[in-house]
Amino acid sequence: xxxxxxxxxxxxxxxxxxxxxxxxxxxxxxxxxxxxxxxxxxxxxxxxxxxxxxxxxxxxxxxxxxxxxxxxxxxxxxxxxxxxxxxxxxxxxxxxxxxxxxxxxxxxxxxxxxxxxxxxxxxxxxxxxxxxxxxxxxxxxxxxxxxxxxxxxxxxxxxxxxxxxxxxxxxxxxxxxxxxxxxxxxxxxxxxxxxxxxxxxxxxxxxxxxxxxxxxxxxxxxxxx
Amino acid sequence: xxxxxxxxxxxxxxxxxxxxxxxxxxxxxxxxxxxxxxxxxxxxxxxxxxxxxxxxxxxxxxxxxxxxxxxxxxxxxxxxxxxxxxxxxxxxxxxxxxxxxxxxxxxxxxxxxxxxxxxxxxxxxxxxxxxxxxxxxxxxxxxxxxxxxxxxxxxxxxxxxxxxxxxxxxxxxxxxxxxxxxxxxxxxxxxxxxxxxxxxxxxxxxxxxxxxxxxxxxxxxxxxx
DNA sequence: GTATTCATAAATATTTTATAAATAAATTTG
DNA sequence: CAAATTTATTTATAAAATATTTATGAATAC
Numbered sequence: 001x002x003x004x005x006x007x008x009x010x011x012x013x014x015x016x017x018x019x020x021x022x023x024x025x026x027x028x029x030x031x032x033x034x035x036x037x038x039x040x041x042x043x044x045x046x047x048x049x050x051x052x053x054x055x056x057x058x059x060x061x062x063x064x065x066x067x068x069x070x071x072x073x074x075x076x077x078x079x080x081x082x083x084x085x086x087x088x089x090x091x092x093x094x095x096x097x098x099x100x101x102x103x104x105x106x107x108x109x110x111x112x113x114x115x116x117x118x119x120x121x122x123x124x125x126x127x128x129x130x131x132x133x134x135x136x137x138x139x140x141x142x143x144x145x146x147x148x149x150x151x152x153x154x155x156x157x158x159x160x161x162x163x164x165x166x167x168x169x170x171x172x173x174x175x176x177x178x179x180x181x182x183x184x185x186x187x188x189x190x191x192x193x194x195x196x197x198x199x200x201x202x203x204x205x206x207x208x209x210x211x212x213x214x215x216x217x218x219x220x221x222x223x224x225x
Numbered sequence: 226x227x228x229x230x231x232x233x234x235x236x237x238x239x240x241x242x243x244x245x246x247x248x249x250x251x252x253x254x255x256x257x258x259x260x261x262x263x264x265x266x267x268x269x270x271x272x273x274x275x276x277x278x279x280x281x282x283x284x285x286x287x288x289x290x291x292x293x294x295x296x297x298x299x300x301x302x303x304x305x306x307x308x309x310x311x312x313x314x315x316x317x318x319x320x321x322x323x324x325x326x327x328x329x330x331x332x333x334x335x336x337x338x339x340x341x342x343x344x345x346x347x348x349x350x351x352x353x354x355x356x357x358x359x360x361x362x363x364x365x366x367x368x369x370x371x372x373x374x375x376x377x378x379x380x381x382x383x384x385x386x387x388x389x390x391x392x393x394x395x396x397x398x399x400x401x402x403x404x405x406x407x408x409x410x411x412x413x414x415x416x417x418x419x420x421x422x423x424x425x426x427x428x429x430x431x432x433x434x435x436x437x438x439x440x441x442x443x444x445x446x447x448x449x450x
Numbered sequence: 451g452t453a454t455t456c457a458t459a460a461a462t463a464t465t466t467t468a469t470a471a472a473t474a475a476a477t478t479t480g
Numbered sequence: 481c482a483a484a485t486t487t488a489t490t491t492a493t494a495a496a497a498t499a500t501t502t503a504t505g506a507a508t509a510c
Contacts, residue, residue: 087333089337090336098341109311154487190467192489194469196488218466379497416502417501441456443508
């Protein structure tokens with residue numbers, strides 16, 4: 001059978017054990033990491049359907065790690081924490097956490113929240129390759145081709161292009177793009193966006209002065225075709 | 226301009242008031258219902274982007290109501306509850322609740338969970354298209370087509386057209402339009418409006434001298450068909 | 451018929467955008 | 481670790497797009 005995979009990132013062996021037993025007896029396949037670094041490596045090698053992330057890891061700030069994950073991992077991440085501060089919860093959710101649970105948690109509740117999170121995952125369709133005229137984006141391989149020629153993009157350029165391409169035809173406002181790519185607090189840095197759009201156009205447009213893919217909607221934002 | 230709508234279903238007036246203040250100050254549009262029945266009717270007539278549902282309503286069992294909603298309503302439902310029993314939470318999440326919060330809740334946390342839930346909603350396809358004769362306005366993509374040909378509008382032109390189109394058949398006074406598009410303090414700048422109406426007509430009317438969509442009501446304002 | 455309101459073109463002012471280039475920060479390489 | 485390289489951020493400025501103002505003749509109300 002194809003069991004659903006869950007990655008646990010927690011430094012306490014007792015909790016990992018507890019979670020492992022609970023999850024495996026509910027027919028999930030469990031992978032474990034004791035540190036943030038280890039967790040990132042495991043997830044990158046073999047992305048799980050869901051990550052249970054302890055926010056209080058010794059080697060790396062949990063919120064940092066969450067933001068790192070969200071640069072490329074778009075499935076569910078449930079945060080586990082001994083903290084119960086409003087600020088902590090708000091920050092986690094705004095940084096893209098799917099859910100937030102306070103330790104000690106109740107197993108049945110955790111399982112229900114996991115089911116809910118996975119259910120949501122599976123309604124989202126995931127297309128591996130976006131094609132648009134002479135442009136191809138392979139979301140799995142993270143490569144971009146123009147006229148079948150590979151183009152090298154930086155992380156930010158790639159994320160920006162993906163965001164645009166995933167919303168083909170829609171105007172994306174400056175605010176929205178800045179929030180999605182740079183995060184909260186950068187929503188007024190419109191100039192960042194301009195610089196990167198110019199950069200992207202140089203790389204993917206046949207004639208950057210007459211862009212065919214990334215169109216400007218003056219006063220609003222950008223639109224991708 | 227286009228505020229996100231949230232429906233509160235709760236029998237306690239104090240909580241409704243609290244929520245209303247918190248939500249409205251965060252730029253959501255709020256609708257309220259004191260009973261389950263009332264909530265169902267309101268939601269059916271005008272589906273909100275998110276429902277905040279108190280599970281302990283006097284007239285109907287909250288879990289029942291949730292199941293009812295889930296038969297047709299596929300956006301986010303966040304459960305509010307004084308209960309904190311595992312069983313209750315598990316049941317709600319398994320019945321399709323997006324999230325579960327225990328009263329008393331912290332406002333910032335609720336707001337963060339609302340943002341998170343709505344963010345998820347909006348990744349799903351939602352089409353809102355106003356059609357009017359040969360004219361089409363796609364409110365999500367922010368595009369306007371005349372005879373299936375895309376027409377480029379500036380921000381102000383687009384906002385103006387939307388305002389008119391959303392009030393098809395009604396006379397909108399100069400004052401009202403100026404207040405909505407330019408804001409308070411511009412209500413006497415009738416000339417602005419004339420310039421932009423002429424501009425719009427050039428772009429969307431087949432024959433701008435004999436407008437079919439934007440009609441003048443001399444001395445009063447404009448009417449859209 | 452006169453006063454008021456309206457449509458429109460055109461001139462001017464303002465805002466927004468594109469882009470190069472400089473600096474800072476992060477990452478890679480030896 | 482330090483130099484080299486890449487990438488991100490900041491600054492500056494010219495160009496483009498848009499908004500506002502002005503002017504004038506046409507339409508409408510009374």
